[in-house]
Amino acid sequence: MLELTDVRAGYGRTEVVHGVTMTVPDGGVVAVMGHNGAGKTTLLRAAVGLVKITHGTVTFDGTDVTHMRPSGRVARGIAYVPQGQQSFGQLTTEENLRVVADGRKRGKEKIKEVLDLFPALTTLLDRRAGLLSGGQRQQLAIARALITEPKLLILDEPTEGIQPSVVAEIERTITELASRGGLSVLLVEQHIGFALESADRYHVLEAGRVTSSGAGGAGADVSIETVAADVRAALTI
Numbered sequence: 550m551l552e553l554t555d556v557r558a559g560y561g562r563t564e565v566v567h568g569v570t571m572t573v574p575d576g577g578v579v580a581v582m583g584h585n586g587a588g589k590t591t592l593l594r595a596a597v598g599l600v601k602i603t604h605g606t607v608t609f610d611g612t613d614v615t616h617m618r619p620s621g622r623v624a625r626g627i628a629y630v631p632q633g634q635q636s637f638g639q640l641t642t643e644e645n646l647r648v649v650a651d652g653r654k655r656g657k658e659k660i661k662e663v664l665d666l667f668p669a670l671t672t673l674l675d676r677r678a679g680l681l682s683g684g685q686r687q688q689l690a691i692a693r694a695l696i697t698e699p700k701l702l703i704l705d706e707p708t709e710g711i712q713p714s715v716v717a718e719i720e721r722t723i724t725e726l727a728s729r730g731g732l733s734v735l736l737v738e739q740h741i742g743f744a745l746e747s748a749d750r751y752h753v754l755e756a757g758r759v760t761s762s763g764a765g766g767a768g769a770d771v772s773i774e775t776v777a778a779d780v781r782a783a784l785t786i
């Protein structure tokens with residue numbers, strides 16, 4: 550599905566990602582964890598085409614997309630929800646969904662489907678997105694991404710600053726979507742518990758390099774607590 554091979558990327562002359570290799574398999578959930586500034590967002594942006602890759606390759610569904618523009622990658626089935634839950638603040642929830650759905654085949658049905666996934670949004674359809682809570686905005690941002698029917702959903706810290714009950718809701722939805730098949734997820738996440746509950750595989754990123762990898766809770770034959778202890782140990786280096 551998505552393969553990053555020895556990817557180097559950064560800003561201007563400053564390299565931030567120093568040769569990262571990882572694979573997101575068909576229908577798999579892969580979590581990337583790491584401290585602030587480790588290069589997690591930069592890695593995702595490189596995968597999506599928003600940051601230039603200076604070395605290495607990105608392939609998606611067997612096609613080399615290393616130097617393809619973001620719009621080309623989106624057209625091939627990659628959806629990216631950036632850190633910070635951006636939607637159009639002046640538009641209502643419903644308008645935000647319609648902006649993406651209008652003109653698409655089965656647009657209206659797609660909106661209904663994402664509202665089924667995030668029922669909390671149903672009562673907020675007339676509210677401006679700028680007035681939604683952080684958790685509600687995050688759900689709206691994921692809902693908008695899902696309307697494009699992606700093959701790969703890339704999420705940058707979907708639970709940042711969100712209360713635990715909403716975190717659980719988002720986790721349930723992501724796990725459910727992935728288990729239905731047809732969707733792979735690449736997730737950056739600082740909540741180790743959340744990341745490991747949903748992930749088949751995890752990678753710890755430290756200063757632009759993968760320093761530790763393993764099977765996540767969904768794919769491990771040991772308990773989540775054991776995996777989480779490994780990750781915490783890796784993160785304190």
Ligand SMILES: Nc1ncnc2c1ncn2[C@@H]1O[C@H](COP(=O)(O)OP(=O)(O)OP(=O)(O)O)[C@@H](O)[C@H]1O
Pocket residue numbers: 560565583584585586587588589590591592632
């Ligand atoms: N647009 C930019 N221009 C220059 N440097 C940047 C830019 N964006 C990020 N950086 C730098 O790249 C490094 C990695 O940043 P990045 O946002 O990828 O980290 P992160 O792991 O996502 O952190 P966080 O957990 O805080 O979101 C940091 O040192 C940051 O200052």
Ligand SMILES: [Mg+2]
Pocket residue numbers: 589590591632705
């Ligand atoms: Mg980040």
